[in-house]
């Protein structure tokens with residue numbers, strides 16, 4: 277499958293290294309706003325020799341476009357006239373970009389769009405109970421390093437270095453969380469897109485003593501209760517959980533697997 281990656285940082289690089297070992301993916305194109313990141317990725321590959329392409333030509337010429345950049349890239353991808361064709365596939369990591377551009381997403385009818393479960397577990401169950409949910413909360417606990425420089429932290433002048441014990445930093449709705457923590461809250465956007473539940477409550481906790489990114493989902497309704505906890509080690513980028521990368525690799529494997537496990 278002819279593939280292009282938009283965003284050649286931490287996740288883009290790991291996905292490229294996975295595809296480099298596979299015969300079913302031909303990594304042909306890369307794009308990044310910082311060409312050095314794309315060059316560094318290319319140097320790590322043994323079997324593929326992707327070329328740096330423009331944003332538009334990458335989408336036009338790839339059967340599978342992988343977005344591992346940011347939510348602005350997602351907005352541009354959804355608006356690209358060459359995306360919405362039969363036999364085109366798009367894997368999106370910055371799912372908050374889908375949440376913020378939901379009308380463009382709904383207009384996309386032909387392209388297959390894949391959203392990995394990312395840093396959370398249990399999306400299969402959440403999808404199954406969609407329509408039967410009465411309450412849904414997501415509590416994310418991270419080391420303060422994982423939320424450093426988030427717009428909410430900067431806007432409210434929160435000095436993360438002063439936090440010595442577990443502290444609730446944010447409580448609110450998904451819309452505010454996506455704006456305040458755009459790089460941390462993709463899990464919440466994915467949760468919304470899977471559950472279709474409009475009133476998800478988000479809590480973000482900073483804990484200087486934790487080395488893991490913890491996402492706890494509590495979902496209640498007329499099906500019973502679900503409590504889903506993922507306690508993730510960070511990847512090379514402390515804002516990104518290693519599980520998010522593994523889940524995207526699993527999506528790539530699933531594209532070509534004949535046996536599909538899980539709902």
Ligand SMILES: NC(=O)c1ccc[n+]([C@@H]2O[C@H](COP(=O)([O-])OP(=O)(O)OC[C@H]3O[C@@H](n4cnc5c(N)ncnc54)[C@H](O)[C@@H]3O)[C@@H](O)[C@H]2O)c1
Nearest residue numbers: 283285286287309344345346369370394395459462516520
């Ligand atoms: N779905 C999930 O559960 C989940 C989990 C972790 C991370 N993410 C998201 O995945 C994305 C990538 O994460 P990462 O850890 O690889 O980040 P990263 O910072 O290591 O890499 C991002 C790369 O994309 C490039 N980039 C940024 N904006 C761009 C744009 N508009 N167009 C093209 N290139 C652009 C950067 O230069 C960088 O090379 C982020 O948006 C992150 O929030 C999602």
